[in-house]
Amino acid sequence: MNKNLFEELKKQGKMCFLAPMDGYGDSAYRQTMKKIAPHILCVSEFYSADGLVHSKFLADSVLPHQKIEKPLIIQIFWKDPEMFWKAAKIIEQYDVAGIDVNMGCPAKKVVRSGHGSSLFINQDIAFKIVETLANSTHLPISVKTRLSFDGNQCLIDFAKWLENAWANLLTIHGRTAKQAYTGKADFTQIYELKKHLSIPIICNGDIEDYDDGINKLQNLDGFMIGRKSFGNPWCFLAWDYHPALAEILEIMEFHAQKLIETKGEKKWSLEIRKHLVQYLHNFPWVKLYRRKLVTVENMNDVLFILSEIKKDFHDYLDKKPSLGEIKEEI
Numbered sequence: 001m002n003k004n005l006f007e008e009l010k011k012q013g014k015m016c017f018l019a020p021m022d023g024y025g026d027s028a029y030r031q032t033m034k035k036i037a038p039h040i041l042c043v044s045e046f047y048s049a050d051g052l053v054h055s056k057f058l059a060d061s062v063l064p065h066q067k068i069e070k071p072l073i074i075q076i077f078w079k080d081p082e083m084f085w086k087a088a089k090i091i092e093q094y095d096v097a098g099i100d101v102n103m104g105c106p107a108k109k110v111v112r113s114g115h116g117s118s119l120f121i122n123q124d125i126a127f128k129i130v131e132t133l134a135n136s137t138h139l140p141i142s143v144k145t146r147l148s149f150d151g152n153q154c155l156i157d158f159a160k161w162l163e164n165a166w167a168n169l170l171t172i173h174g175r176t177a178k179q180a181y182t183g184k185a186d187f188t189q190i191y192e193l194k195k196h197l198s199i200p201i202i203c204n205g206d207i208e209d210y211d212d213g214i215n216k217l218q219n220l221d222g223f224m225i226g227r228k229s230f231g232n233p234w235c236f237l238a239w240d241y242h243p244a245l246a247e248i249l250e251i252m253e254f255h256a257q258k259l260i261e262t263k264g265e266k267k268w269s270l271e272i273r274k275h276l277v278q279y280l281h282n283f284p285w286v287k288l289y290r291r292k293l294v295t296v297e298n299m300n301d302v303l304f305i306l307s308e309i310k311k312d313f314h315d316y317l318d319k320k321p322s323l324g325e326i327k328e329e330i
């Protein structure tokens with residue numbers, strides 16, 4: 001447990017994070033991203049503080065992780081400071097590196113119940129949550145939020161108060177909660193914010209890959225990539241890295257294997273299907289395999305499809321689809 005984690009990482013260079021993504025950022029996803037990009041820092045998908053406190057089953061399902069995922073940050077959401085305190089005590093037992101508080105989720109259900117981005121409006125509660133967490137654990141506390149709730153709140157004031165409440169790092173998604181995912185992420189206010197705070201500030205939103213993140217950094221301490229990592233752990237690599245078909249097939253097998261190891265076959269088959277299709281989205285011929293990929297029932301089905309692709313594209317295994325090197329349709 002190290003409150004200075006982010007300050008130490010900052011000294012080593014610009015920080016590059018995998019964004020927390022519900023339905024994606026589980027242990028298998030994180031292991032897959034880190035296998036290709038060991039330098040990234042992973043934030044888990046969000047879990048309710050209340051859920052972790054009241055369900056040992058949930059805590060035992062989502063908090064254990066592998067060495068390769070470290071240092072792992074667990075993201076939680078809720079609105080009651082006391083519940084964060086209790087959740088921190090549970091999270092601490094799983095040897096994680098930090099706790100991230102979700103203050104950015106724009107989903108109606110989450111906002112209506114006073115969680116996520118609604119804390120940008122209920123700011124007293126937001127500060128109390130961070131203060132309570134900071135006093136209850138030796139883990140560093142980070143907050144992920146947005147530019148504002150609906151454009152009527154001041155990011156700099158909000159962030160300064162979070163820093164005063166002992167937040168150790170802030171990630172800002174360059175949209176308001178009201179915008180959800182519409183429009184383009186804008187980092188102008190985030191660059192300005194950095195001038196007013198001393199803790200590390202991370203930008204997020206519409207970053208294409210590592211090089212794009214570095215180009216957009218300006219005075220910031222790091223960046224976070226979410227959607228561009230779907231089926232593409234290579235997005236975290238520098239110098240515009242493009243994987244060959246053989247590398248893609250290999251990582252698909254790895255991801256499927258890790259998911260089955262961590263979730264068991266029943267849950268696995270429903271979850272792995274979306275990932276498998278995403279890995280092949282750059283191929284014009286993916287439609288020939290899509291039906292098979294979205295109906296896999298077990299690991300043997302995956303291995304069979306992968307071997308079929310290897311056979312059908314034997315001469316193209318070292319070609320890079322994203323560079324247009326495989327044009328042939330079968």
Ligand SMILES: Cc1cc2nc3c(=O)[nH]c(=O)nc-3n(C[C@H](O)[C@H](O)[C@H](O)COP(=O)(O)O)c2cc1C
Pocket residue numbers: 019020021022023024044045046075102104105144173204205206207224225226227228
């Ligand atoms: C499927 C999905 C699930 C998400 N779940 C979370 C979440 O659990 N916690 C969170 O703070 N943000 C969540 N987000 C928001 C992302 O972390 C990120 O802020 C957003 O996607 C913008 O970054 P990007 O353009 O790099 O994807 C989610 C986004 C997506 C697309």
